[in-house]
Amino acid sequence: MSRIAPLEPPYAPDIREQFDRIMRGAPPLVLFRVMAGNARAWEKFRAGSLLDRGPLSLREREIVIDRTCARTGCEYEWGVHVRAFAAAAQLTEEQVRATVKGAADASCWSAAEQALIATVDALHARATLSDAEFKTLSAHYDEAKIFEIILLCGFYRTVSYLANGLDLPLEATAARFPT
Structure with a gap:
C-alpha cells in the first residue's frame, strides 16, 4: 500500500471528471488517486503536467x-x-x-x-x-x-x-x- 492512502470511490464529481479526462474512462491510476487527495498537490501536478500532446511524436x-x-x-x-x-x-x-x-x-x-x-x-x-x-x-x-x-x-x-x-x-x- 502507498505511504499516503489513495482516494477511494465514490469520487467527488470534479475529481471524477478530472480522472475521466486524463484516463479516458479507465480506472484512475494509484498515482492520480494519491495526488488528488491533496488538493494543492493535485492542482499543481495537473497545471504543470505534460499529459497533453506536444510537438514530439x-x-x-x-x-x-x-x-x-x-x-x-x-x-x-x-x-x-x-x-x-x-x-x-x-x-x-x-x-x-x-x-x-x-x-x-x-x-x-x-x-x-x-x-x-x-x-x-x-x-x-x-x-x-x-x-x-x-x-x-x-x-x-x-x-x-x-x-x-x-x-x-x-x-x-x-x-x-x-x-x-x-x-x-x-x-x-x-x-x-x-x-
Missing part, C-alpha cells in the same frame, strides 16, 4: 519518458507507460528492454533516437547537456522539441520521485522491468 515522447523512468528506477511509471503506449509507439520488445538495460548508442535505435536517449542520460547524470550533446540533439530536433524533451525529463523525474517516495504499489496491469 508519440514514439519520441515515450522513449524519453520510458528512459527517464528507467534511469530513476521508477518501475511504477515505466510500467504504466510501457503497457499503455509501447505498442502504439511501435516500440519493439528489444527497444522496450533497451530503455532499461541498453546503452544510448544501442543499434536498435535510429541516430535521432540515440540522441534522445543520450540527452535523458546526460540530464539524469549531470542535470545539463554539454555543447556537443546539445549539438547532437539539435541536429535532429528543433527548438520546440528540445524544450519538450527537457521538460518531459524534468516532469517524469518528478513523477518518479512521487511514485518512488510514496512507495506506490505497482499497477496490476502494468509492465515490469526486464530481469
Whole structure:
C-alpha cells in the first residue's frame, strides 16, 4: 500500500471528471488517486503536467519518458507507460528492454533516437547537456522539441520521485522491468 492512502470511490464529481479526462474512462491510476487527495498537490501536478500532446511524436515522447523512468528506477511509471503506449509507439520488445538495460548508442535505435536517449542520460547524470550533446540533439530536433524533451525529463523525474517516495504499489496491469 502507498505511504499516503489513495482516494477511494465514490469520487467527488470534479475529481471524477478530472480522472475521466486524463484516463479516458479507465480506472484512475494509484498515482492520480494519491495526488488528488491533496488538493494543492493535485492542482499543481495537473497545471504543470505534460499529459497533453506536444510537438514530439508519440514514439519520441515515450522513449524519453520510458528512459527517464528507467534511469530513476521508477518501475511504477515505466510500467504504466510501457503497457499503455509501447505498442502504439511501435516500440519493439528489444527497444522496450533497451530503455532499461541498453546503452544510448544501442543499434536498435535510429541516430535521432540515440540522441534522445543520450540527452535523458546526460540530464539524469549531470542535470545539463554539454555543447556537443546539445549539438547532437539539435541536429535532429528543433527548438520546440528540445524544450519538450527537457521538460518531459524534468516532469517524469518528478513523477518518479512521487511514485518512488510514496512507495506506490505497482499497477496490476502494468509492465515490469526486464530481469
